[in-house]
Amino acid sequence: MKIFKFGGASVNSVDRIRQLPAILRQYPGEKILVVVSAMGKTTNALEKVAEAFYEGHKEEALRLFQQVKDSHLTTAKYLLVQNYLALEAQLRDFFTEAEWLLHDKPVRDFDYYYDQVVCIGELLSTSIVSAYLAESGIGNQWIDVRDIFRTDANFRDAVIDWEVTGRKVKEEVLPLFGEDDLIVTQGFIGATSDNESTTLGREGSDYTAAVFANLVDAEGQTIWKDVVGVMNADPKQFPDAVILPELNYDEVIEMAYYGAQVIHPKTIKPLQNKGIPLYVKCFLDASLPGTVIHNKSVHGLPPIIVLKHDQVLVQLHSTDFSFVGETGMARLYDLLGQVRVKPNLIQSGAVSIQVCLDDRPARIERLALAAADLFEVQVERGLTLLTIRHYNADVLQRLTAHRQEVLRQQTWETVQVLMR
Numbered sequence: 001m002k003i004f005k006f007g008g009a010s011v012n013s014v015d016r017i018r019q020l021p022a023i024l025r026q027y028p029g030e031k032i033l034v035v036v037s038a039m040g041k042t043t044n045a046l047e048k049v050a051e052a053f054y055e056g057h058k059e060e061a062l063r064l065f066q067q068v069k070d071s072h073l074t075t076a077k078y079l080l081v082q083n084y085l086a087l088e089a090q091l092r093d094f095f096t097e098a099e100w101l102l103h104d105k106p107v108r109d110f111d112y113y114y115d116q117v118v119c120i121g122e123l124l125s126t127s128i129v130s131a132y133l134a135e136s137g138i139g140n141q142w143i144d145v146r147d148i149f150r151t152d153a154n155f156r157d158a159v160i161d162w163e164v165t166g167r168k169v170k171e172e173v174l175p176l177f178g179e180d181d182l183i184v185t186q187g188f189i190g191a192t193s194d195n196e197s198t199t200l201g202r203e204g205s206d207y208t209a210a211v212f213a214n215l216v217d218a219e220g221q222t223i224w225k226d227v228v229g230v231m232n233a234d235p236k237q238f239p240d241a242v243i244l245p246e247l248n249y250d251e252v253i254e255m256a257y258y259g260a261q262v263i264h265p266k267t268i269k270p271l272q273n274k275g276i277p278l279y280v281k282c283f284l285d286a287s288l289p290g291t292v293i294h295n296k297s298v299h300g301l302p303p304i305i306v307l308k309h310d311q312v313l314v315q316l317h318s319t320d321f322s323f324v325g326e327t328g329m330a331r332l333y334d335l336l337g338q339v340r341v342k343p344n345l346i347q348s349g350a351v352s353i354q355v356c357l358d359d360r361p362a363r364i365e366r367l368a369l370a371a372a373d374l375f376e377v378q379v380e381r382g383l384t385l386l387t388i389r390h391y392n393a394d395v396l397q398r399l400t401a402h403r404q405e406v407l408r409q410q411t412w413e414t415v416q417v418l419m420r
């Protein structure tokens with residue numbers, strides 16, 4: 001069995017969805033479970049709906065939600081002929097699920113509402129894709145992954161209950177392959193044991209696909225992208241980026257950890273644990289070989305570049321000149337855990353610690369306030385973090401020229417430079 005994942009970019013327009021049947025027909029007679037993300041930037045649009053609702057702007061939330069509804073109905077109308085009415089009824093059920101909530105007043109945490117609203121994106125996109133494939137003669141079973149993926153109630157970053165999910169996959173998903181060779185379901189979302197919707201962290205559909213792959217012992221997972229494969233840099237930032245035909249799991253987990261946007265960092269572990277290869281293939285030209293990621297070592301890699309903008313440097317200085325030591329570091333990690341931010345770089349000295357983080361304003365503010373009990377705190381925004389794996393002097397010089405260096409960390413394999 002194979003697991004395919006089509007990301008938001010692969011299903012962001014009528015034209016792109018129309019290419020799906022041709023890709024799937026290249027695998028006749030194979031059992032494939034297809035994980036699909038929300039169309040294009042729908043998740044971002046739904047985030048705005050949830051924010052407006054939570055700030056008490058009900059009319060604005062409903063207006064923004066109407067735009068999401070309209071764009072999905074339009075896409076469905078362009079794609080479907082015979083099955084349009086059945087699909088419209090299914091889409092309207094999901095619209096009602098969200099609107100029922102939007103008409104209420106918020107009484108719980110924002111993260112709870114976020115998940116109830118944002119999960120609709122994947123439910124809509126998969127309904128459209130499934131109906132379109134069926135109408136194109138590709139029989140498939142659509143499932144609501146919230147009936148399968150059991151998670152805890154850590155909304156926006158829910159953790160999967162592997163035991164319950166594994167049992168449901170075996171009992172409720174695999175038997176569906178008796179009906180059709182194809183199953184279509186959502187990435188990124190799950191549900192608690194109380195049937196409350198949850199999400200697994202932004203861009204989490206790659207991870208959903210990897211969990212399925214692990215649980216069914218898939219022969220491989222393929223992520224279909226709008227790029228030729230994994231490249232040594234984001235081709236949008238570096239037009240001369242080159243494809244990396246082969247990589248091992250370690251390299252990719254490091255790249256993802258340092259912020260390469262191409263694969264979600266949590267994706268690799270479920271695959272590595274079962275030795276399942278990950279293929280990254282081009283949705284726009286399926287004949288291209290793409291990238292294969294596996295256990296074997298790969299030599300001679302070029303410098304691999306990750307550039308992250310909107311970085312914040314939080315500088316903590318001990319108030320009474322006492323050493324930062326283990327207590328200060330332990331306190332810092334404790335605070336980072338509490339506000340749920342991952343440090344991209346940490347450097348400590350005798351009486352100070354410097355931490356580089358993604359700019360999530362509310363969380364940074366909470367962190368700075370809490371840290372002010374122990375330290376003098378300074379915050380600098382608008383920085384760029386450059387990471388180069390397998391660097392050489394030339395590439396490092398080229399990418400840091402004309403920039404003011406704030407912080408640098410270097411091993412024989414990786415260099416990170418925080419720059420103004």
Ligand SMILES: Nc1ncnc2c1ncn2[C@@H]1O[C@H](COP(=O)(O)OP(=O)(O)O)[C@@H](O)[C@H]1O
Pocket residue numbers: 006007008009010037203224225226227229230231232233234235236260261262
């Ligand atoms: N190292 C890299 N190799 C290839 N693409 C990359 C890399 N780093 C960032 N990207 C970006 O990832 C994009 C595809 O990811 P994304 O937009 O998240 O797709 P999807 O939503 O379909 O999963 C590409 O268009 C490319 O700009």
Ligand SMILES: N[C@@H](CC(=O)OP(=O)(O)O)C(=O)O
Pocket residue numbers: 006007008009037038043044121187188201202203204205206
């Ligand atoms: N739709 C979700 C999940 C996801 O994985 O999307 P994509 O595959 O388009 O990165 C998000 O945007 O976060």
